[in-house]
Amino acid sequence: MFDIWWGEVNLTVLVLVASVLFLLPIQLLLCFKVKSLFARLFPVGLLAVAGGWFLLLFYAIPGWDGLGYIILTIYATFMVLICGLGWGLWALCQYHKKRQP
Secondary structure (H helix, E strand, C coil): CCCCEECCEEHHHHHHHHHHHHHHHHHHHHHHHCCCHHHHHHHHHHHHHHHHHHHHHHHHCCCHHHHHHHHHHHHHHHHHHHHHHHHHHHHHHHHHHHHCC
8 A cells, every 4th residue: 555654653554454453353243243234334334434524525625635535535445345355254154154054
């Protein structure tokens, strides 16, 4: 992706690690344990709204500040894709369970 630093912290690495270590297990836990579709879709919806808001701010704010918002949009979109990976793994497990005799 990019190397974006905030002080001594590389934000790209932070987003990647947080997504894989925290977001993916939380999404998998929600998919496997929670019956409510609304509760399972909550992280996806929250991140999609945040990404949409950042995209709106990118178009609304001119100059270099808009560049920061497009980077945040990319990070939010990546996190939505990680949630989609969790949904895909859950669907694969459900398919495998139904297929076994």
